[in-house]
Amino acid sequence: MKYRLKEGPPQAAARAGFSAATGYRIEEDPRLPSQKKAPRGRRRADPLVAIFDTEIVPLLQSAPGIRPIAVLDEMLRRHPDLPGNVRRTLERRIRDWRALHGEERDVMFRQVHQPGQLGLSDFTEMDSLGITVTGVTLDHRLYHFRLACSGFEHAHVILGGESYVALAEGLQNAIWALGGAPREHRSDSLSAAFRNLDADARKDLTTRYDALCAHYGMQPTLIGPR
Numbered sequence: 001m002k003y004r005l006k007e008g009p010p011q012a013a014a015r016a017g018f019s020a021a022t023g024y025r026i027e028e029d030p031r032l033p034s035q036k037k038a039p040r041g042r043r044r045a046d047p048l049v050a051i052f053d054t055e056i057v058p059l060l061q062s063a064p065g066i067r068p069i070a071v072l073d074e075m076l077r078r079h080p081d082l083p084g085n086v087r088r089t090l091e092r093r094i095r096d097w098r099a100l101h102g103e104e105r106d107v108m109f110r111q112v113h114q115p116g117q118l119g120l121s122d123f124t125e126m127d128s129l130g131i132t133v134t135g136v137t138l139d140h141r142l143y144h145f146r147l148a149c150s151g152f153e154h155a156h157v158i159l160g161g162e163s164y165v166a167l168a169e170g171l172q173n174a175i176w177a178l179g180g181a182p183r184e185h186r187s188d189s190l191s192a193a194f195r196n197l198d199a200d201a202r203k204d205l206t207t208r209y210d211a212l213c214a215h216y217g218m219q220p221t222l223i224g225p226r
Contacts, residue, residue, distance in 0.1 A: 048093060051075060060094065064103050068094045113149040119182035119218075120146050121171055140211050143170025147182060154178065161184070164205055168212055181216040 007015070013023025029036070049058070055078070059071060075090075076082055102225040124142040131138045143156040143166065154174040158166045167187060175181045187209075213220040 014030035047083055048090060051079065051082075052093060056090075056094070057097065060097065060102075115149045116146040116147070116180075116182055118184045118186060119174070120148060121167060121174070121185065121187040123166065123170075123195075139167060143167075143174075145170065145178075147178075152178060164208055171212070171216075175216060181218050183217075183219060184221055185213055185216075185218045186221040 008092045009023040010020040013020050016023075027188070032169065039138060056071060056075065058067065059074065069087070072087055072090050122144050124144060126138075126140055126142055131140070141158045143158050145154040145156075146152065154177045156170045158170055163205050171185070210220055
């Protein structure tokens with residue numbers, strides 16, 4: 001209630017759009033109603049307190065992949081007086097225990113792609129399909145371009161040419177179809193050719209690829225060591 005700095009509770013409340021009674025209540029206690037509630041305590045005795053550490057934890061340690069329902073069945077077999085509606089409590093307790101003491105899990109970092117940030121190029125060899133034109137086998141590759149964020153795709157038939165020439169032709173057609181270039185471009189399709197070249201040829205390939213990306217204002221993320 002910033003109006004309360006200069007005016008009384010009724011006037012400040014009216015300016016803020018609520019009643020004078022609410023204004024006096026906030027004046028006495030500015031906490032939100034949700035902040036005034038005392039934490040809810042347990043309303044019944046913990047049915048697992050006597051067996052969790054002594055029986056359930058050793059079971060989890062000996063069989064890390066065991067499901068909570070299997071643990072419940074075993075506990076009901078051992079303790080017939082255990083209430084059957086304890087399943088959710090047991091599942092929650094096992095989940096918390098595994099989070100603190102369970103086996104290590106693989107950490108996965110979700111990749112978040114920004115619109116227009118990354119474009120990817122690759123090639124597919126088409127020899128195995130045996131495509132022919134007027135009875136003659138068509139020697140070609142299929143260039144494939146994709147935007148990481150939107151999933152925009154473009155394909156272009158490449159008829160011969162070395163790896164860089166094929167990439168340049170396919171990429172230029174993809175940019176024309178897209179109507180613009182991404183901020184970054186990645187192509188692993190040149191890595192095999194890169195490994196098979198000598199030092200001077202590697203430098204030449206890298207220089208030409210960097211120049212192609214610079215022409216379209218893209219940051220190259222390529223192919224082998226630089």
